[in-house]
Amino acid sequence: MSEKFLIGTYTKKASQGIYGVTLNHETKQLSPVWVVAQSQKPAYLQTNGTTIFSVKQDGEQGGVATYTIDGDQATLVDTNLSVVAPPAYVAVDEQRHLLYSLTITPER
Secondary structure, eight states, X not given: OXXXXXXXXXXXXXXXXXEXXXXXXXXXEEOOOEEEEEOXXXXXXXXXXXXXXXXXXXXXXXXXXXXXXXXXXXXXXXXXXXXXXXXSEEEEETTTTEEEEEOOOOOO
């Protein structure tokens, strides 16, 4: 039996975004990682199996991006960005159809 996992990254240096990896439970080995979606600083992710909700940064804007999963790849569907730091967390309440994100702003 094997299980796939998604990994969010900070995309510094060579990192490209959201990665996937497969854990083989019998051999206890991880497959080589692959790029699922290229994105800037998708450090926090939430998924329901068909959709990825991810923190996103685009230049000076931060917010949340939504991707659809198709096999081992994901396609960007929508973004909600504003001129703030990227959120520090993202979560989904599917029952109430809500997406939560937490942005920490420095005190002035």
